[in-house]
Amino acid sequence: QGNPSYHFHPKKPEMDKGGHEGDFGVTVEELCLLMELRGAEALQKIQENYTDTETLCHRLKTSPADGLSDNPADLEKRQQVFGMNFIPPKKAKTFLQLVWEALQDVTLIILEIAAIISLGLSFYQPPGGDSEGAEDEGEAEAGWIEGAAILLSVLCVVLVTAFNDWSKEKQFRGLQSRIEQEQRFAVVRNGTVIQIPVAEMVVGDIAQVKYGDLLPADGILMQGNDLKIDESSLTGESDHVHKSVEKDPMLLSGTHVMEGSGKMVVTAVGVNSQTGIIFTLLGAGEVEEEKKDCKKGKQDGTLENNQNKAKKQDEAVAMEMQPLKSAEGGEVEEKEKKKANVPKKEKSVLQGKLTKLAVQIGKAGLVMSAITVIILMLYFVIETFVIQGRAWLTECTPIYVQYFVKFFIIGVTVLVVAVPEGLPLAVTISLAYSVKKMMKDNNLVRHLDACETMGNATAICSDKTGTLTTNRMTVVQIYVEDQHFHDIPRPDQINSKTLELLTSAIAVNCAYTSNIMAADKEGGLPKQVGNKTECALLGLVRDLKQDYPAVREQIPEEKLYKVYTFNSVRKSMSTVIQMPDGSFRLYSKGASEILLKKCSFILGRDGEARAFRPRDKDEMVKKVIEPMACDGLRTICIAYRELPADPMPDWENETDIVSNLICITVVGIEDPVRPEVPEAIRKCQRAGITVRMVTGDNINTARAIAAKCGIIHPGDDFLCMEGKDFNRRIRNEKGEIEQERIDKIWPKLRVLARSSPTDKHTLVKGIIDSTIVEKRQVVAVTGDGTNDGPALKKADVGFAMGIAGTDVAKEASDIILTDDNFSSIVKAVMWGRNVYDSISKFLQFQLTVNVVAVIVDSPLKAVQMLWVNLIMDTFASLALATEPPTEALLLRKPYGRNNPLISRTMMKNILGHAVYQLIIIFTLLFVGEKIFDIDSGRNAPLHSPPSEHYTIIFNTFVLMQLFNEINARKIHGERNVFDGIFSNPIFCSIVLGTFAIQIVIVQFGGKPFSCSPLNVEQWLWCLFVGMGELIWGQVIASVPTHQLKFLKEAGHGPAPDEIMDEDLAEDEEEIDHAERELRRGQILWFRGLNRIQTQMEVVSTFKRSGSFQGAVRRRSSVLSQLHDVTNNSTPSHVVLSTANATCAPGSESLHSVNGTS
Secondary structure (H helix, E strand, O other), X not given: OOOHHHHOOOOOOOEOOOOOEOOOOOOHHHHHHHHHOOHHHHXXXXXXXXXXXXXXXXXXXXXXXXXXXXXXHHHHHHHHHHOOOOOOOOOOOOHHHHHHHHHOOXXXXXXXHHHHHHHHHHHOOOOOOOOOOXXXXXXXXXXXXXXHHHHXXXXXXXXXXXXXXXXXXXXXXXXXXXXXXXXXXXXXXXXXXXXXXXXXOOOOOEEEEEOOOEOOOEXXXXXXXXXXXXXXXXXXXXXXXXXXXXXXXXXXXXXXXEEEEEEEEEEEOHHHOHHHHHHHHHOOOOOHHHHHHHHHOOOOXXXXXXXXXXXXHXXXXXXXXXXXXXXXXXXXXXXXXXXXXXXXXXXXXXXXXXXXXXXXXXXXXXXXXXXXXXXXXXXXXXXXXXXXXXXXXXXXXXXXXXHHHHHHHHHHHHHHHHOOOHHHHHHHHHHHHHHHHHHHOOEEEOOXXXXXXXXXXXXXXXXXXXXXXXXXXXXXXXXXXXXXXXXXXXXXXXXXXXXXXHHHHHHHOOOXXXXXXXXXXXXXXXXXXXXXXXXXXXXXXXXXXXXXXXXXXXXXXXXXXXXXXXXXXXXXXXXXXXXXXXXXXEEEEEEHHHHHHHEEEEEOOOOOEXXXXXXXXXXXXXXXXXXXXXXXXXXXXEEEEEEOOXXXXXOOOHHHHOOOEEEEEEEEEEOOEOOOHHHHHHHHHHOOOEEEEEOOOOHHHHHHHHHHHOOOOOOOOXXXXXXXXXXXXHXXXXXXXXXXXXXXXXXXXXXXXXXXXXXXXXXXXXXXXXXXOOOOOOEXXXXXXXXXXXXXXXXXXXXXXXXOOOHHHHHHOOEEEOXXXXXXXXXXXXXXXXXXXXXXXXXXXXXXXXXXXXXXXXXXXXXXXXXXXXXXXXXXXXXXXXXXXXXXHHHOOOOXXXXXXXXXXXXXXXXXXXXXXXXXXXXXXXXXXXXXXXXXXXXXXXXXXXXXXXXXXXXXXXXXXXXXXXXXXXXXXXXXOOOOHHHOHHHHHHHHHHHHXXXXXXXXXXXXXXXXXXXXXXXXXXXXXXXXXXXXXXHHHHOOHHHOOOOOOEOOOOOHHHXXXXXXXXXXXXXXXXXXXXXXXXXXXXXXXXXXXXXXXXXXXXXXXXXXXXXXXXXXXXXXXXXXXXXXXXXXXXXXXXXXXXXXXXXXXXXXXXXXX
């Protein structure tokens, strides 16, 4: 897993005699206490203890300019003294714990009890006279076998379940450590900026923070430009906090940089950082119960002198548990926020349908098993005591009890067979398998259910830059000194004074983190590091044979007088430098239509400024900017302005400072469309998914790129509009957004240009809440910027960019595209549909078996039933859940939310095959002995040896299932069921493996499996009947479904009013909720048989990341997901922890059960 040193736990700090640790001039405790303070208090403390930040750096033995040396011994020592930047994850459950949890299953417990009673009775010898049961000693002794065999098969089921959970957990851990290793951060070491994995950061590192970063450690700001931080994840304060060296230099881990840039010295990492302390309080290292001990301060000395901290942090923890606040925090009221966060709690589509289906099946199974037991008992009582007229003898009681136990076992077996307990298994396997494979397709899935929701997607709102395009920007046209060059000019074509201005305007007014490096491989393109647009401008400077690093050396970052950083409101960036004579010069760059409005002059041929009047601007827009935009270029204007030293300008008044500029040049930047995108978009449109482009670019550029991608086709009826226009049209007179106004626009909208993050959020919300189409839209959104957070959270599936994406965007997303490529989204759609289909295939197969097995229970012994159950459940779920997806999945329209899980075609298949199997089995049961000329197995006494007759029935039954498994591979009524069968090695090996084991059971199973060996002829007949399934499958396929009006579908999505009920229920007090559940629970106990747990497992399989939703690192989302998946796999936990907010989704499912009762 990459670097092994990640996995150690923070060591206890070594204290030296002098009280300072490891000869650093400061202790962990001091730094911890310091980091608790904010603003003025913190500054005061720094002055008292260290005079200033520089001194603190010297005490930490680090240089503010050059950072740490890269000396491994020094880094190792720092890790030992101040801890590692790593929060130890929760201990994984051991295999035995998982086994114990699997044993909690109600059905298994009933079986275990039945088996033990059966064993006990078989060893019990009735006193006096022999009885009909023990005609022969050998048989009486063999009575224990049935009980033992049941226990054995229970053991099988338990081990399989436990192993599954264990491998799932292991997978999540792997996924999580991969996410952790992917996160890197820029630090200065030996005077050069390098990117290191977050876990390798140590106290004393000088880190560079910039827009969009998630801070990985606590630190003190040493130099900052317009730095604004969103601390809502720690303090719940939604306004962005302005950080500066003079006012508030404290930067905390887990917070997000929303604007600006700067440098900080790292002062606390891992469990000692603010996030780490909260994680410790939340018990990420321990189990919940031990939380109290943590507060007593047993955590590595961090909390010893900080008892009061626990109190302080409690509020923070409470905030911590809330989901991350939306990025436009200030504008949204608390209530609104709550509303905005509801959709993520909605059950996923599949989950809702499965829960409903499980309840339906459970009820049916319960009724069937009760009827079976009652009929068998009545039959026995009437037959024995009425017809044969025997008296009830006390010494015979154990034998009668034994009969009743046998009936009870049969009843339970019917129930076991009726409930598809393979379902949770199938869902888990299918999702886990898909997630693993999606990794290869560059989709890193953070929330399991996102994978399946993606299959139902009906709309994708995609960013342009980087997703549809390559995000490798190059300047291809330039307008300078009244000339429009369609290629980059030679340096001698431009006045030297203009050239010099242009070079310094670009070099100084681009973030110093943006650079052009030498190519990685020979003959490759030079590497662009940092902001791509800035890299394009720096590339222009290089193409003009100028040297931008030289300019930066003359004016290092520390000497910049004032920086107005880029944000989504300004859409421009400006930097002020002080000239040698004391006056100031401001350089500005930004979107041309915005910046040109602020220009009053323009440089002419001779490099002299001349007036730039409104009508010149209009002409320039017509002659230069629009033609560039229509070629799909982004236009950027570069301008400057001289400001006097006296009177001193008012730097806070930005509008006055950035005005009356002198325009130097307008450049056209091309961002070529990715070659694979047009094809991917065509696939989406064929699959019934509408692709919309939402971009910050101007409308002409956006339209040109949309046409190149195939989002819009000439002659179609579509809308392209700008954010301003969109906002005007969706608001009423009072300025409120109206749903019906959005409904008029979104169906035709294909391109939204110059849009702000709020527009994107409004559009996504509008499409999701829309009711004008009969199917509720399922919307996927891609985003990379910090400002895309709210839209990503609101969407049904949020895709973040793995390369260009900021940490904030990744935190809000469900799937991370590791290659930032739109065509990977198409792969996600394919996998999502595949998950859905795999589960449908499994259901079609499983329910056929269940229908037959429930009706034909008596000829099959309990052990045989359990074996049938094992093939049906475990093996079939493995075989059918791992079908690889095919391109054909993209040829159909999305299913939508209300489409039933079991379509009428599937219902036809289930009933059709059940009819065939029942006819065969009843024929064999009642006339089998005549056909094969063997002894009849009917009415055999209690412990008689296994008959050939019943063995043939059992064997035929299993073989029919095997061949039907092949039929189940197709659920839309296709004829060729063998299509692509060899592309799935797992399927082939399972079918052959099951067949081999079946031969062994029949030939050598003997007494435990109640089998007697068969000869070759009998085997061939069994095989022949089994293969009949395939022919029968063709017959069924020929019957047109639409004529079978009586067929019902099953497993619909939840009805709208039900969803409402659940929402209401969630708002009620959690505690009453738990009590009410328990009270109902008593009434529902018998229903417990119907295995509420089946639903629970299905529900928990899909757990979205629940517990520490706002929690601080990306690790949290994976960890908590893991914690939930394992926590909720047992019914006992669920009922007890309903009061726990973390299990709310579990409690929802209990509601739906109650709702249907």
